Amino acid sequence: MKTYNNVTETYSSFSVLHQGSVTTPKGFRAGGMHCGIKRKRKDLGWIYSEVPADAAAVYTMNTFQAAPLIVTKESVTKEGKLQGIIVNSGKANACTGPKGLEDAYEMRRQFSSELGLAEHHVAVVSTGLIGENLPMDKINQGLRQIPESLKRNAPEDFEKAILTTDTFSKKVAVQFEMNGKTVSIGGAAKGSGMIHPNMATMLGFITTDINIEQRDLQTALREVTNQTFNAISVDGDTSTNDMVLLLANGLAQNEKLTKESDMWNNFIAALQFVCESLAKQIARDGEGATKLVEVQVTGVATDQSARNIAKTIISSNLVKTAIFGEDPNWGRIVCAIGYSEEQIDPTNLSISIGTVEIVKKGLPISFNEEEAIFHLEKEHVYIHVDFDQGNGSGKAWGCDLSYNYVRINASYRT
Template identity: 40%
Template sequence: MKIIKGGVTAPKGFLAGSTSCGIKKSGKTDLALLFSTTPCVTAGTFTTNRVKSGSVVLSIERLKKGSAQAVFVNSGNANCCVGKKEIKDAREITSLAARKLNLKNDSILIASTGIIGRPLPVNKIKNGIKGLIQNLSKSNGTSFAKAIMTTDTVHKEIAVEINIKGKVVKVAGAVKGAGMICPNMATMLAFFTTDAVIEKEALKQAFKESVYDSFNKITIDGDMSTNDSAIIFANSMAGNSVIKKNTRDYAIFLDAIKFVAKELSRKIVLDGEGATRFIEIIVKDAKTENMAGSIARHIANSNLVKTMIAGGDPNWGRIAASAGASGVKINSGRMDIYFGRVLVMKNGAGVNVSRMLLLDIFRKKEIKIVVDLKSGKYTDRIWTCDFTEEYVKINSEYEA
């Protein structure tokens, strides 16, 4: 596997465009379009929030057939909590874009991100669509990644190439997300492209596994968005033999898509709103994977833990307390805690260790915390970040 340039347009047959229609007061690009020159096998996962954007509802409906050819994205407005108008507006916008692209209406998906409770400025968006489509280009992968941003401070993209029986296959992705990032998706839009020839069910399974192992295992603030969408397009232009489930080719493809998803999820955490540190929480030797995951999530979402790390205070007691408050039945007398490789609690009791050594660990930009339950064989991990004053500032003044 080799990392390459180009973002979501690196695979054959994909074009992207971006423009500004005035949704964002800053004047930055706020419309984006990702388009394949040929129809695609498509799969997606979406927010589990009971309150969903009309854009999400429409895309879920259209993805039932497992194929699409484009996705339209607007940033700065969530198209959520404005009533029946949400889906009506989403249909109107995608209908116009479909006509301009000579596609059927149900071949184009839609994603929105931004402020909740404001109607989409449909006329502004419709006026921007012509220029957006004219801007479609193989060289606009990065422009696409920038146009979907809201509170992100950097754009997030990656592309790789692999070899499937002598054929070069490319897999790429772009995401936006910096806050309201919680396991089981996030305030996150993620778009993947590949030119692989792959069966519909194989793509669906590979994407599900990849999302579970990446975006579903990060958290910034424990809050879940109304707009989370992760979508993959496979247009078969690589010309490889068909990838089927439970084959060597499938394993190679799965490794690639998992790598792309993990790298993108890592970029989200590193760009967490106001974040200064990347934190990995590992819970090991639990009785079940669910138990390990529940404890890791509880620790990762603890404001006491996150502010402790922001302040550089190696207070391992907060880790122990959070693990115990997770609702998972554990034997505290067997629990060990490590900061990096340094043991700070053994069998439920503190260990005599140099505070200067621990302070040095907490000055690093990346911190690993391990909780060993010594009660089973299952392990899980969550990536998160610290909780700073800047996070409060960003979210108390949020304006697209």
């Protein structure tokens, strides 16, 4: 793919930036450092906006919600604005009791003090091992270095500082025109294991300089999350710390966007691309994964039913292991569809792997197995399921399940 002027792809309403990041939107800076939570790798990252930004958030539905998530909810709820995000990796500060909550508040207080921000304009995020207290002396020492570090914008350091078992950084950025103003959206994420989100993913951070009503920003994030972050699965586990934060600081100086604006659909399309790109990067980086799996379901009553069926398929361990083994075992796909709890007519079912149809009208058909295996050998595997009984459609993304997944998680604490 050719790149020119930092643009890799141009869609009907926006362009994807080859070198974009969370600091592509005007007024945002980011960075990261090693403060000593991990042995060597970066473990403390931050995002800063020159002005308080309207904020939207979605959070894990796990009952055991980590201390930083509780503090961040409080910050976002108070005024609907954030100006800074502080993230540590290595320790999740989850299931740590009153001390963990105290540490999360201290991170918020110290970070806001160092940068001269209102405390409730700061979000606190942690990821890593559950059940261990944070080394606050090391974290506070790192926080004291941030004002100096902010002079050098380094989004790539932020992208690395938020990782745990990830094998690569995840980022994306797009730009589009709105009433003569250039608007940007940037994103970064982390996630590799414990991915089966409900209202969020592992961690997602999205920034934009668009001028928008806060309530509409929240509406947009919820709408897009259901079709992107909530449509991925790696291993069926939902973390205690999952959240996605979206900040809009208005520095693009466009006429304020609302749901009633002519440009609303353009904004949603760009935001959905950012979230879908990050979600797919997370799915591809599943612990031990060798393939990204995309399932498209069509021909059912509603889009939600289609998404539920697609996610059930990519969540099936039997389907995931068959894909790792490059075995076109259509019976495992049918089995997963059957326990999706969606009302469908199995006699209309058709299934394809890549371009190879393997089930038609609910029955297996003769197919070229070598051609089907050829599609399963690819890094990006496509499965299409059609029921021919409605207009609903939806997608979900996941990965295969390899020997390495067991190895990585069997020794996570050691």
